[in-house]
Amino acid sequence: xxxxxxxxxxxxxxxxxxxxxxxxxxxxxxxxxxxxxxxxxxxxxxxxxxxxxxxxxxxxxxxxxxxxxxxxxxxxxxxxxxxxxxxxxxxxxxxxxxxxxxxxxxxxxxxxxxxxxxxxxxxxxxxxxxxxxxxxxxxxxxxxxxxxxxxxxx
Numbered sequence: 001x002x003x004x005x006x007x008x009x010x011x012x013x014x015x016x017x018x019x020x021x022x023x024x025x026x027x028x029x030x031x032x033x034x035x036x037x038x039x040x041x042x043x044x045x046x047x048x049x050x051x052x053x054x055x056x057x058x059x060x061x062x063x064x065x066x067x068x069x070x071x072x073x074x075x076x077x078x079x080x081x082x083x084x085x086x087x088x089x090x091x092x093x094x095x096x097x098x099x100x101x102x103x104x105x106x107x108x109x110x111x112x113x114x115x116x117x118x119x120x121x122x123x124x125x126x127x128x129x130x131x132x133x134x135x136x137x138x139x140x141x142x143x144x145x146x147x148x149x150x151x152x153x154x
Contacts, residue, residue: 005118007063013127014054016108017047018069020134023101033091039144043098046137050130057123092152095145102138109134 024043031037055065109131116124 003061006123007058007061009112009116009119010054010058011066013109013112014051014066015069016105017051020047020105022069027094035144036091039140043137046133053126092145092148095141095148098141099138099145102141105134106131106138
């Protein structure tokens with residue numbers, strides 16, 4: 001029973017990483033701006049590594065790692081906004097939407113950690129470490145957005 005709860009919690013953050021991968025890969029294909037391409041590539045790499053670590057944990061518990069993305073809610077709406085901004089090549093809007101997505105990812109990790117009584121200490125440490133990395137990615141999105149805003153002012 002405990003393993004099932006742990007597997008469910010870990011699969012929730014796998015889905016979050018799958019969402020991040022889908023969003024950043026889509027953005028990477030749709031933009032030619034080198035700063036954005038570098039950022040989106042980094043976001044994908046971060047989530048691929050997080051997902052790999054989480055999948056190992058789920059498999060250790062005898063579970064099946066989830067392969068899909070979240071099916072609705074806030075992340076779906078955010079990625080729809082990203083796609084809209086990409087079609088307009090509005091870099092600031094793209095980064096605003098990505099920051100929203102990164103905030104959702106950070107919040108999802110925090111929520112899982114809040115209800116982490118079923119996770120081992122090692123799993124909680126793993127999630128805390130990943131939360132920090134994803135938070136750093138969010139800060140990079142924010143910094144690039146702020147830089148672009150300043151460039152548009154001058």
